[in-house]
Amino acid sequence: MRILVATSEVYPFSKTGGLADAVGALSKALAKAGHQVGIVTPLYRGIRERFPKMQKADWRFDLPLGPKRVGAELWTLAAAERLTIYFVQQPGYFDRVGLYGERGADYDDNGERFIYFDKCVANLARYLPWRPEVLHVHDWHTGLVPMLVSHQVRADGWLKPPRLCLTIHNLAYQGCFPRSHFALTNLPGNLFTPDTAEFYGQLNCLKAGIAGADVITTVSPRYAREITTQELGAGLDGLLRQRQNALVGILNGVDYEEWNTVGNPHLAASYSAADLTGKAECKRTLQAEFALVINSDVPVFGCVTRLADQKGMDLALEALDEMLTAEMQFVLLGSGAAECERAFQELAQRFPGQVGVRLGYDQSLAHRIEAGSDFYLMPSRFEPCGLNQMYSLRYGTVPIVRRTGGLDDTIVDAVENLAAANGIKFSDCSAQALARAMRKALALYQEPELLIQYRQNGMAAEFSWDQVVKQYLAVYRKP
Numbered sequence: 001m002r003i004l005v006a007t008s009e010v011y012p013f014s015k016t017g018g019l020a021d022a023v024g025a026l027s028k029a030l031a032k033a034g035h036q037v038g039i040v041t042p043l044y045r046g047i048r049e050r051f052p053k054m055q056k057a058d059w060r061f062d063l064p065l066g067p068k069r070v071g072a073e074l075w076t077l078a079a080a081e082r083l084t085i086y087f088v089q090q091p092g093y094f095d096r097v098g099l100y101g102e103r104g105a106d107y108d109d110n111g112e113r114f115i116y117f118d119k120c121v122a123n124l125a126r127y128l129p130w131r132p133e134v135l136h137v138h139d140w141h142t143g144l145v146p147m148l149v150s151h152q153v154r155a156d157g158w159l160k161p162p163r164l165c166l167t168i169h170n171l172a173y174q175g176c177f178p179r180s181h182f183a184l185t186n187l188p189g190n191l192f193t194p195d196t197a198e199f200y201g202q203l204n205c206l207k208a209g210i211a212g213a214d215v216i217t218t219v220s221p222r223y224a225r226e227i228t229t230q231e232l233g234a235g236l237d238g239l240l241r242q243r244q245n246a247l248v249g250i251l252n253g254v255d256y257e258e259w260n261t262v263g264n265p266h267l268a269a270s271y272s273a274a275d276l277t278g279k280a281e282c283k284r285t286l287q288a289e290f291a292l293v294i295n296s297d298v299p300v301f302g303c304v305t306r307l308a309d310q311k312g313m314d315l316a317l318e319a320l321d322e323m324l325t326a327e328m329q330f331v332l333l334g335s336g337a338a339e340c341e342r343a344f345q346e347l348a349q350r351f352p353g354q355v356g357v358r359l360g361y362d363q364s365l366a367h368r369i370e371a372g373s374d375f376y377l378m379p380s381r382f383e384p385c386g387l388n389q390m391y392s393l394r395y396g397t398v399p400i401v402r403r404t405g406g407l408d409d410t411i412v413d414a415v416e417n418l419a420a421a422n423g424i425k426f427s428d429c430s431a432q433a434l435a436r437a438m439r440k441a442l443a444l445y446q447e448p449e450l451l452i453q454y455r456q457n458g459m460a461a462e463f464s465w466d467q468v469v470k471q472y473l474a475v476y477r478k479p
Helices: 020-034 110-127 145-156 180-183 203-210 221-226 238-240 275-291 312-325 340-348 361-370 389-392 407-408 432-446 448-459 465-476
Strands: 002-006 036-042 055-064 068-080 085-087 136-139 161-170 202-203 215-218 248-249 301-306 329-336 355-359 377-380 397-404 425-428
Touching: 002 020, 002 110, 020 036, 020 068, 020 085, 020 136, 020 465, 036 068, 036 110, 036 203, 055 203, 068 110, 085 110, 110 136, 110 145, 110 180, 136 465, 145 203, 161 465, 180 202, 202 203, 202 312, 203 238, 215 221, 215 465, 221 248, 221 407, 275 301, 275 361, 301 312, 301 340, 301 361, 301 425, 312 329, 329 340, 329 361, 340 355, 361 389, 377 389, 377 432, 389 397, 389 407, 389 448, 397 407, 397 432, 397 448, 425 432, 432 448
Parallel strands: 002 036, 002 136, 036 085, 136 161, 161 215, 215 248, 301 329, 301 377, 329 355, 377 397, 397 425
Antiparallel strands: 055 068, 068 085
């Protein structure tokens, strides 16, 4: 099968969160399974310098954007056998400090930037010599692609267009912009309706994608059910219920070539389910790196996250304020809301030697936190899939999660199945419920044999992309 993937970020070229990991790993797995795959993504600042084998293609975009025309170049990189990355180089839009914004604020022209990118995607899908059979777009940044493609099919006679698949990684981010932005699409005004892209007078890019895609996926089965409810539908639950027959939940996989405890260059020592000795060394290294008291008897709770309301970090702050009176340590790597960043920095100042905080993103440090921690906190208000809980399982680190979305789909609590338990779940969205779960973790830490059982269960869990690929191929062919 010939598949073109469109995304605003893809690891290892660009990343702000799990979207980049998921798209990169799925595309690699599809190519490994024998399919021809292309990924189209913006050429952000610094990518060419980090990947010097990239080549300029004999392709130039010259596309209308409202009343003007905007040009761009195309660069390509053969990332693996049957996997090509197509980078759209438009310096005015993409040669910036951040992908979507700076210092906690979105760029004012994000609507214009990604409407233009979507036009480039549609152009490639139509004219690439290898003629993609499937066009797989991800999140709001590529949400207008189905509408652009459909219009070209109707108005320009595009024969045999690709089948359109939209994956929703997080319904909370919809790409809403003023009504005037619709003019930048150069589509007829009569297409801007409540059945397509109009949302309370605004342009809603994700809504356009949901309305126009042939098939829609989300990143876990439970989240696929949750987003059809008023509580978690973010205003689009009605449309999603209408399109329920086209909606499928597919749990993300893990790239075990990247997230591996054996021969991992990011880790101080290798270890496995059969021999956990190296994990103790990873813990000592992590404690030293964060200037914590080095003590194997004290459990370390880790967290790598965006500091956003969705992630329940306010609940974590409140629970930690209570729990840090016990013998435990906490390390955080993350960035996001300025007030949340300040609050965690203040927590570290109040509990020196017990709390360590690093602001920003560091892929190597994320590996070391996953490996060196005993428990991993994910108190999300909602979580479409979550990857860190699956990374934690492979690293023998016991996740503490709220029963929502992919967290509920991937973690087994003792009350559900003691023999298969690999984590700790709580239901109420409150600091008190999280604190109770953390107290369960402290009790588990005092039972070494049971803790080893949890760790071994987690390390045995299998979330490889091989099974995920089969599910996506079925969706691509779904009638």
